[in-house]
Amino acid sequence: MNKKKTSLLALPYGLWMAGFIAIPLFMVFCYGLTDRSGTFTLANVLAIATPEHRKALVLSLLLSAVSTFLCLLIAFPLALILRGRRIGRGSFILFVFILPMWMNFLLRTMAWQTLLEKNGVINALLGILGLPALSIINTPAAIVLGMVYNFLPFMVLPVYNTLAKIDDNVINAARDLGAGPFQTLIRILLPLSVPGIISGITMVFIPALTTFVISNLLGGSKILLIGNVIEQEFTRGSNWNLGAGLSMVLMIFILISMTFVAKYDKNGEGTAL
Amino acid sequence: MKTIQSRLKRFFEDFYLVFTLIFLYAPIAVMMVLSFNSSKSRSQWGGFTFEWYRHMFESAAIMDALYNTLLIAFLSALIATVLGTVAAIGVNGMKKLPQTLFMGLNNIPMLNSDIVTGISLMLMFIAFGISLGFKTILLAHITFNVPYVMLSVLPKLKQTSRYAYEAAMDLGAGPVQAFFKVVFPDILPGVISGFLMAFTMSLDDFIITHFTRGAGINTLSTLIYSEVRRGIKPSMYALSTVIFTTVLALLLITNFAPAKAPKEDRREGRQTSFGTAFRRTAMIGAAFLVCIGVGYTSFRHFASTHSDELFVYNWGEYIDESVIAQFEEETGIHVTYDLFDTNEEMYPVIEAGAIQYDAVCPSDYMIQRMAENELLAELNYDNIPNAANIGEEYFTRSEEFDPGNLYAVPYCWGTVGILYNSRRLEELGISPPTGWADLWDPRYRGEILMQDSVRDAFMVALKRLGYSMNSTDEAELREARDLLLAQKPLVQAYVVDQVRDKMLNGEAAVGVIYSGELLYLQEEAEALGLDYELTYVIPTEGTNIWIDSWVIPYNARNKENAEKWINFLCRPDIAKKNFEYITYATPNAAAFALLAPAYRENTQVFPDVSSLVNSEVYRYLGTEADDLYGALWKEIKAQ
Numbered sequence: 001m002n003k004k005k006t007s008l009l010a011l012p013y014g015l016w017m018a019g020f021i022a023i024p025l026f027m028v029f030c031y032g033l034t035d036r037s038g039t040f041t042l043a044n045v046l047a048i049a050t051p052e053h054r055k056a057l058v059l060s061l062l063l064s065a066v067s068t069f070l071c072l073l074i075a076f077p078l079a080l081i082l083r084g085r086r087i088g089r090g091s092f093i094l095f096v097f098i099l100p101m102w103m104n105f106l107l108r109t110m111a112w113q114t115l116l117e118k119n120g121v122i123n124a125l126l127g128i129l130g131l132p133a134l135s136i137i138n139t140p141a142a143i144v145l146g147m148v149y150n151f152l153p154f155m156v157l158p159v160y161n162t163l164a165k166i167d168d169n170v171i172n173a174a175r176d177l178g179a180g181p182f183q184t185l186i187r188i189l190l191p192l193s194v195p196g197i198i199s200g201i202t203m204v205f206i207p208a209l210t211t212f213v214i215s216n217l218l219g220g221s222k223i224l225l226i227g228n229v230i231e232q233e234f235t236r237g238s239n240w241n242l243g244a245g246l247s248m249v250l251m252i253f254i255l256i257s258m259t260f261v262a263k264y265d266k267n268g269e270g271t272a273l
Numbered sequence: 274m275k276t277i278q279s280r281l282k283r284f285f286e287d288f289y290l291v292f293t294l295i296f297l298y299a300p301i302a303v304m305m306v307l308s309f310n311s312s313k314s315r316s317q318w319g320g321f322t323f324e325w326y327r328h329m330f331e332s333a334a335i336m337d338a339l340y341n342t343l344l345i346a347f348l349s350a351l352i353a354t355v356l357g358t359v360a361a362i363g364v365n366g367m368k369k370l371p372q373t374l375f376m377g378l379n380n381i382p383m384l385n386s387d388i389v390t391g392i393s394l395m396l397m398f399i400a401f402g403i404s405l406g407f408k409t410i411l412l413a414h415i416t417f418n419v420p421y422v423m424l425s426v427l428p429k430l431k432q433t434s435r436y437a438y439e440a441a442m443d444l445g446a447g448p449v450q451a452f453f454k455v456v457f458p459d460i461l462p463g464v465i466s467g468f469l470m471a472f473t474m475s476l477d478d479f480i481i482t483h484f485t486r487g488a489g490i491n492t493l494s495t496l497i498y499s500e501v502r503r504g505i506k507p508s509m510y511a512l513s514t515v516i517f518t519t520v521l522a523l524l525l526i527t528n529f530a531p532a533k534a535p536k537e538d539r540r541e542g543r544q545t546s547f548g549t550a551f552r553r554t555a556m557i558g559a560a561f562l563v564c565i566g567v568g569y570t571s572f573r574h575f576a577s578t579h580s581d582e583l584f585v586y587n588w589g590e591y592i593d594e595s596v597i598a599q600f601e602e603e604t605g606i607h608v609t610y611d612l613f614d615t616n617e618e619m620y621p622v623i624e625a626g627a628i629q630y631d632a633v634c635p636s637d638y639m640i641q642r643m644a645e646n647e648l649l650a651e652l653n654y655d656n657i658p659n660a661a662n663i664g665e666e667y668f669t670r671s672e673e674f675d676p677g678n679l680y681a682v683p684y685c686w687g688t689v690g691i692l693y694n695s696r697r698l699e700e701l702g703i704s705p706p707t708g709w710a711d712l713w714d715p716r717y718r719g720e721i722l723m724q725d726s727v728r729d730a731f732m733v734a735l736k737r738l739g740y741s742m743n744s745t746d747e748a749e750l751r752e753a754r755d756l757l758l759a760q761k762p763l764v765q766a767y768v769v770d771q772v773r774d775k776m777l778n779g780e781a782a783v784g785v786i787y788s789g790e791l792l793y794l795q796e797e798a799e800a801l802g803l804d805y806e807l808t809y810v811i812p813t814e815g816t817n818i819w820i821d822s823w824v825i826p827y828n829a830r831n832k833e834n835a836e837k838w839i840n841f842l843c844r845p846d847i848a849k850k851n852f853e854y855i856t857y858a859t860p861n862a863a864a865f866a867l868l869a870p871a872y873r874e875n876t877q878v879f880p881d882v883s884s885l886v887n888s889e890v891y892r893y894l895g896t897e898a899d900d901l902y903g904a905l906w907k908e909i910k911a912q
Contacts, residue, residue, distance in 0.1 A: 005366075006362060006363055006365070006366030007363050007364075007366045007367045007371075008363065009359050009360065009362050009363030009366075010359075010360045010362075010363025010364050010367065010375060011363070012356060012359065012360070013356050013357065013359065013360030013363075013379075013419060014360070014375065016356060016415075016416070016419070017378050017379065020394065020397075020412060020413075020415075020416040021378060021381050021382060021416065022378070023397050024390075024393030024394045024396065024397040025381070025393055027393055027396040027397045027400060028389065028392065028393045028396065030396075031396060036896070051908075051911070052907045052908050052910070052911030053907075053911075055911045056911055074293065077289060078289065078290070078293055081286045081289060081290060084286070095524060096294065096297075097293075097297065098473070099517075099520065099521070099524075100297050100298065100300075100301060101473055101476075101477050102473065102476060102477070102516065102517070102520060103301055103304065103513050103516070103517060104477070104479075104493055104494060104497055104509075104513060105477050105479055105494065106479060106494060106497045106498060107300075107304055107497060107505070107509060107510065107513055108300045108301070108304075109300075110315070110505065111299075111300030111301070111303040111304050111307075112300055113315065113771070114303050114307070114315050114316055115299060115300065115303060117316065117775070117778060117780055118779075118780050119316065119778050119779055119780060120316070120778075121303065137766075138765060138766045149296070149297075149300070152297070202384060203383075206384055206385075206386055207386065207387065209386065210386030210387065210388050210389070212388065213479070213480070216725075220765065220766025220767060220768065221725040221766060221767035221768065221910070222761070222764065222766055222767055222910070224907070224910040224911045227386070227388060228910075229907065230388055230389075230392075231388060232903075232907075233903075234392055234484075235615070235617060235618055236615065236617045236727070236903075239900065239903070240396075243392065244392070244396075247386075247388070247389045247392065247393075250386055250389060251385070251389065254381075254384050254385050254386065257384055258377065258380055258381075258384055261380065261384070262373070262377070
């Protein structure tokens, strides 16, 4: 192939990215680094240090880290089982894990309210069984549950993809050489699925870090996450400069994630179907 | 030994799968059940009905949103697939460094938070004077879809052998021919998965659409969000159920009906099984949805020919839809009807002038703000003779935010008060609340629902302290903040719309609520046969009297039509019909006289305005005070 000529094919999308990714980002920087009257200031970015913003950020980081960890904990065994189920009906089972994403995200999350409330479905069931009631609605636990629920497919997909690509012969070889199931898991399957895991972690962590809908619906708006702060500055508070400044702080975490992905998932194989 | 062990393993695996499936599908099951619930409540079962399915197909708003959602998902996925595939081929031929840079930029929309992506695109569209609407949503969706396509196609490209391509060239094929005959079939699975991934992401997106949509256009997500304020109509659940069962049925048919394909090589099979399953089933689903979309487009295309127009911008669920139809029929004016969720969301839309509305229905303080910023046109009362039906006392109240009644004709009004659950109070051993001060009674721990809005929350505290709810005095506001902070441990949740469902479900003992919700709640409580009463009190310290009124923006293109619209809504029979649907108190004296006695005697919904001496109307306080309120509210929320 003529490399130079083929590279030119990337040009249209290159221009698109300049127009719809680079310029918008630049706009955020413009707003974030000025005040309402348009003069340069760092105040909007430094505002992250005020106690309420810092608290919201720390809480967001904590909740999204917990959710990401739980997603991984649920998704990895799931992906392993799915890998073992092979073809045919296995493909059906797999699709079943994507199907919920076709139902609206807001409706799904609101349905959790009905499930979790004090007089909700789960407590009604627990009551029938004579078990004590669960009261996690409007707590951080409910937010974590909402995050895990909504973002689990983003973890299952890449982890499954990398696991499915591992050659059976590699596993058999490990077994032949005397590795037990546990050792195979730790020394073969886990290391080989690192690209998928890393990609899954970022694809869960970032949306969880920035969500505002889940915390509103399941947290009873008593818990302020950094996503809520930004959303309110743009929609209710009307201080777009502050909102943009805080978004710039969030981008730092996104940059960190990107370097991780670039390091461990070079070919984007984790996210490919 | 082996069998027991493997059976045990199999059992645990099945158990795990089923458990995860229950977790994933429990909320969907809830939605499906609610779609047959004759009560609108999210938490109470009122009996079985198919009513919502009928309503869903009849509702133009839902069908429009479905159509927009599908069209945007389809177009954005298609364009993104072409753009992304071509780019992937280009990137594949690049040297290491430019490739890394290119892919780095490409990854930004995928890794960047949706809220930042949405906002940054919105800022750019506004800066370049691109009016928000269908095309901006489409552009935004393409932007966040391409990365998914690239990530599906690139690995496939890397797997294709260069030699096959070169061999084709040696055998006399041109570069284009060689590409389509040799390379393309190899990467096709990646291209199709990319398309479907893009379609799915577009379908599920809410946040980016929320920020890049203009008024006048809704997708399912944004429509649902705008309904949240007055409660999701079960028609939405009905729609979800229809989509879900259709896709699932098609999935089952394709999986189990045809003869099994010859057994593939096991390893190979597993590698692609996921992709194949996803592709096959999603493709069918997509085809089904697109068919609906195309059918509906043609229907809509033929249905919409009109010359005389009116653009209306109103709160969600704030009109009886048949009133719009009746207006169109009587006047021959075609109405484009748009929804907003908050005054604050509506304001920049009007200010930017990107969409020129003719009639808008903001609240009191926002009307003052719009008038101060010269965003409103003076009304010509000669064209609105029916305005005489509005009670004089409401025009007097309106003077507080609209001196001289130049701009606004009252539409709905009400108070803010405390709703309590009589049985729950008995259980707690507390006598019914009479004033705001009761919301600081420690026995209410975890039993209070507060309004999740800065002004409403501060109004409660300021009134309790005996100050004006329009205070801009920093010391007074700090005092109010401390009071709200002290109250926070007692608060179960800060809610806007959910207060209705939560009170109906007996989740809390007391809730701060808008009087407009009362009739709905009381009728619903009766219909459901609840064993507790929900009673409303207007606190003794005084409260907020709110008035939502119709105004005409300065840049309206059809001002006379807007006046016809306002005049129409002031007609007694129309105002009555509207009241019976939205159940917010009407200021229309002539319509009030037509109401059933049960309504007229309901002093909770229709209190005597002149008796509400301590109560005030919200005024716009200016940017500085807004910032102060916002900052103090954040301190409360972050605690």
